Amino acid sequence: MDGSKNAMYVQAGRSMSRSRVTERPAARAAESKPVAMAAPQFATVPATNTIPVREPVMIPARISALEPSPAPASVPVQEPVSAPVPAQGLAPAVMPEPARAHVPSPAPVQEPVSAPVPAQGLTPAVMPEPARAHVPSPAPVPVPMIEPAAAEMEIVLPPLPSLPVIPPPVTESDGCSLLAMAFMEIQEWQGLYEPEHGFSRGTIFEDLDLPFMGEGACRRE
């Protein structure tokens, strides 16, 4: 989901680096360009219509008109998707203007199930006229620096320091590099301690009862 969201944002020309879906709508609202989406419808439409939800977020500018409510409000348009809309009788006519305002559906924020932004036009025809009228809301969107910066912002990582290349040792025979070779005898089932003695020595095998050497080693009887 995140990836798709990011992609969508990119499409919108905004960096996703520190944007949140919830934040974006506000920012975008500032852009303005109310969409013909029927805000009210969206309100009526339950958040279940994930598809539309995403749209609003994506298009901050368009949603801006809807400022009062999070961009999603504008997006709610999702008309095409929402079969339920009709169920609700959402018909724009049903939705009162104020209701739309209330829309600020956090739901819209929902994962943009479908990027079908193009659907934005979610049937513009479906969009109720009133919605559009409502759209133009100057909402003082504190357009975050995000907009401009986001567009151009790109994460540039400093180049990693180059590490010195140390060629592996090469043997004389066939040119293959060898680090080490170990040879050991196969252990035999022999020289077993009594369990109690082996418990104190750290092994039940006399052949493996070897002293530890080196710094910090201590003798233990």
Add this chain to the structure above:
Amino acid sequence: MNDRMILLKRVQVCDFALNDAALFLDTHPEDKDALDFYKKHLRLREEAAKEYTSKYGPITKADYDGGPRWTWIDGPWPWQNEEA
């Protein structure tokens, strides 16, 4: 060392021997002597554990006896050495 510690030590010794024998069997899976040793000490370990748990409660939570009480919380726990 009281009786509880003695019984517990017996379980520990058997467990240690089993672990060491298992390491040998990992590289010698068909060594008959090693397999016999393992079977023998597995039995000894079960006997020692049974004797301990019957007197002093479970050694691990898996030793729950199915009774009406969760005896695991009845102290002391196996790792609590009451005597210094």
